[in-house]
Amino acid sequence: MPPTLEEVAKLAGVSRSTVSRVINQHPSVRPEVRERVWAVIRETGYQPHAAARSLATRRTRVIGLIIPQAVTTLFTDPYFPILIRGVADACNSFQYHLMLSLFSQGQAGNSSARQDELYQQVLRGQYLDGVLISSAPLDDPIFRRLLQDGIPFVVVGRYPHERIHYVDVDNVNGARMAVEHLLRLGHERIATITGPLNMCAGQDRLEGYRQALTSRGLAVDEKLIAEGDFTEQGGRMAMQRLLPQRPTAVFAASDVMAIGAIKVIRDAGLRVPDDIAVVGFDDIPLASVVEPPLTTIRQPIDQLGSMAVKLLIGLIENPEGSTVHRVVLPTELVIRASCGIRAK
Amino acid sequence: MPPTLEEVAKLAGVSRSTVSRVINQHPSVRPEVRERVWAVIRETGYQPHAAARSLATRRTRVIGLIIPQAVTTLFTDPYFPILIRGVADACNSFQYHLMLSLFSQGQAGNSSARQDELYQQVLRGQYLDGVLISSAPLDDPIFRRLLQDGIPFVVVGRYPHERIHYVDVDNVNGARMAVEHLLRLGHERIATITGPLNMCAGQDRLEGYRQALTSRGLAVDEKLIAEGDFTEQGGRMAMQRLLPQRPTAVFAASDVMAIGAIKVIRDAGLRVPDDIAVVGFDDIPLASVVEPPLTTIRQPIDQLGSMAVKLLIGLIENPEGSTVHRVVLPTELVIRASCGIRAK
DNA sequence: AATATTTGTGAGAGCGCTCCCAAAAGAAGA
DNA sequence: TCTTCTTTTGGGAGCGCTCTCACAAATATT
Known part of the structure; x- marks a missing residue:
């Protein structure tokens, strides 16, 4: 004892x-x-004793990181581990603890009911002082509930609602830079493999693609747009749909999808970047290692995580502040071999 | 309220x-x-109210997953996300919650003091009913402390101590199968890139390599053994050291290192598998996607996680049981292109 | 019909902490 | 020296739950 x-x-x-x-x-x-x-x-x-203390103070010094059902399939994407590490580090340095809630498919039963149950238990049971939501679909009911229950939370990824705090990277500009780079290299038939369009990141990167083209006075050809889902497999399928359109370049909204696309391009007997140039997004560690090394957009994922924690703890310890916090971190173009060097 | x-x-x-x-x-x-x-x-x-309940019952229904300092650098290895997913799923289905403690470098100050502090807070503060330790170095002081404090815990990865419960995959046999496959293909100069040798997984996979050779009556040439650290970079460096030895095949103790090795082999103007065959370990999702697709050893990582949770919850809810639980899950050879098909 | 047993319910104490309030002890002012 | 303030300390209540115990009600036993 x-x-x-x-x-x-x-x-x-x-x-x-x-x-x-x-x-x-x-x-x-x-x-x-x-x-x-x-x-x-x-x-x-x-x-x-933590519980005794929480009971008296109504504080647990634990925050939750919730990754909703819809994205746990992507969990093998290096994005999440890096995010988690950023979040965990920040928690450590603020003396908070991290509870991880993944809602994945593995389990029996209606999983949205399951998600509900977990929400009820964890959040209304006052396990947590606040939560971070990572890349939930825009229509996920969790946002309404959190707002309703008055639980402090910060979204990782832009969320268009006037009372919601978020941290994001500049997806629109990143995508735009990627496509502009391809334009500078002389490409004109530039296709894109988007992320899931029910997520803000998916939409924003598509928007960046559109902006790059239209600001050059080029028309956007809807046939050159294929929706993916951020998985390698999704990237492959999207590329298959795009191939008949004969693009000379592809902007994939994630590196993992870019890798899938490259595979399909090669299986079709074409070369990267000679026949089709490819640009990705994320700059995952793998990007520099694959063949050919991937030109991509770097986003500061771990900063994203630690910034989100900082904001959230601010909200928890200082609930008065009525300003809505929105942080957008810059993205950066990283040029490697997969887009080739075309003469202008 | x-x-x-x-x-x-x-x-x-x-x-x-x-x-x-x-x-x-x-x-x-x-x-x-x-x-x-x-x-x-x-x-x-x-x-x-969770805290009130815990105070009265002395149970929190929260378990911890601790990943020690030494391995957080590997955190981008897909191994961890998959493990975490397995653990999280199992927690969900047992109505437990998961607290994640990573001890990474990012933070200022003596981090082993940091780790101590966190241990003190989280474990002695009774936040957790029990913990899972993933792939800690054999000499990590945490084991002694847990034993001393009588906190239920299960190690993910073999741990040679008579009072410690663990779950592991059969690393020795897996490695052995990998090397035996290369032997069957006619290779004789088989090198290996090991994991860190202060971890059991690293040692066991090397042991499997040795067994495969000696049971064929072949001598083990220490010059064909290079220690890696499970990272891509470590794999590259180890391969560089091995190249002058002119091996015809390499068994890398992880897929990530295998990918690094392939890169070095190619940079040296050699082909895989024609000049040097490569076999990995883990069967990460990427293994089937890289060029050439990797022959590797599949290990059921998510089962590892869920099994560990099951055991741990058993210990928590039924502390009487004095038997020490040890589960070893089977591994499996997955043959793809990176080892080629050599005539016998 | 009287007693014994089972079943369902409520009161009370207690888990280990915080925080308010009042008492005690010093320090300062008259 | 006595009063008035300030600083330091202790006691008590209370956070929301569980769990034991005792009592009331319903059922079974003789």
């Missing part, structure tokens, strides 16, 4: 309250007493 | 105790009363 406050108090010859003050760095404790109490704490290895 | 037990009780015209019984499915409540209480619970959206 670990020692309690009471026991520490007795050993130090003071009251429960005084020990509590020492633990919580309350200033009005005589230095001499404080030292005596600390000595006993060290000696006994005393650690406040 | 969410409703409390007391309030629900008043609304249902019963006592606090009765509502508690209903929530906890205690049998001795009249069906009619039970129904009435449930109605109020549904109506009010009542959810028991």
Whole structure:
């Protein structure tokens, strides 16, 4: 049995309250007493009981990272591990803890009911002080519920709602830079493999593609747009649909899809970048390693995570602030071999 | 303010105790009363307060997944996301929650002191009912502490200690199968790129390599063994050291390292599998997609995770059992193009 | 019909902490 | 020296739940 406050108090010859003050760095404790109490704490290895503390303070110092059902299939995309690492690091440095809620398919039963149940348990059960939502579909009911229940939350990825705080990378500009690079290389039939269009990231990257073309006075040919789902397999399927259109270049909205596309292009007997240039998005570690190394858009994923945590903790510890926080981190073009160097 | 037990009780015209019984499915409540209480619970959206409950029961229904400092650099290896997904799924289906503790470098200060602090907070603070440790180095002090504090835990990866429960895949046999396959294809100068040798998985896969050779009566040439660290970069460096030895085949202890090795082989102007055959380990999703598709050893990573959770929850809910649980899941050879088909 | 047994329910204490309030102890002013 | 303030300390209540125990009601036993 670990020692309690009471026991520490007795050993130090003071009251429960005084020990509590020492633990919580309350200033009005005589230095001499404080030292005596600390000595006993060290000696006994005393650690406040988290649940007891939460019950009294209504705070848990735990935040949740929720990754909804719709995206757990993408979980092998290196995006998530990096995000998680960023989030975990930030939590560590703020002395918060991280609870991970994935809603994946593996389980029996209606999984949206399942998601509901988990929501109920975790959030209304006050396990968490606040949550981070990563790349949920725009219509996910969780947003309404969080707003309704008044639970502090930050979305990782843009979310168009005036009361929602979010952190995102500049997807529109990133995509635009990618396509502009292809335009500069002289390409005119540029296709795109989009992300899922019910996610903001998917929409925004498509929007960047459109902007790059129209600002050059080029028409957007809808036949050169194929929807993917951020998976390698989805990238392959989309590329298959695009091939008959004979594009000279493809902008894939994720590196993983770009890799799938390259595979299909090669299987069709064509070369990358000679016959079809390819640009990806994300700059996952793999991008520099595949053959040919991928030209892509780098996004600071771990910063995204730590920034989201910082914002969320701000909301938790300072609920007064009525300003809605929106952070958009810059993206950057990384030129490698997969887009070739075409003469203008 | 969410409703409390007391309030629900008043609304249902019963006592606090009765509502508690209903929530906890205690049998001795009249069906009619039970129904009435449930109605109020549904109506009010009542959810028991997690902290209050934990305080009374000394259980949190939260388990931790701890990934120590030494391996967070590998976190982009698809191994971890898959493991995490397996663990998360299993948690969901047992109605447990998952707390993730990564100890990575990002942070300032002596990080082993940091790790200590976190240990103290999370584990002695009774946040968790038990923990899963993934691939910690054999000498990590956490094992001793857990044992000492009597905290239920299961290690993911073999751990040679008579009181420690673990779940692992059959690394020795897997490696052996990989190398035997190369032997069958007629190779004789088979090199290996090992994992870090302070981890069991690294040692065991090397052991499998040795066994395959010696059981064929072949000598093990230490110059054909290069230590890697499970990263792509580590794989490249190890391959560079091996190239001068002119191996005709390489067994890499992870797919990620195999991919690094292939790159080096090609940069040296050699072809895979024609000049050097390569076999990996893990069967990560990427393995089937790279050029050439990787022959590798499949390990059921998500099963590993869910099995570990199952064991751990067993330990938590049934602390009496004095048997030490050890589960070893089978591995499987997956033949693709990277090892070629050599005549016998 | 009287007693014994089972079943259902409520009251109370307690889990370990925080925080308010009032008392005690010093410090300062008269 | 006595009052008035300030600083430091202890006691008590309360956070929302569970769980034991005792009592009331319903059923079974003789």
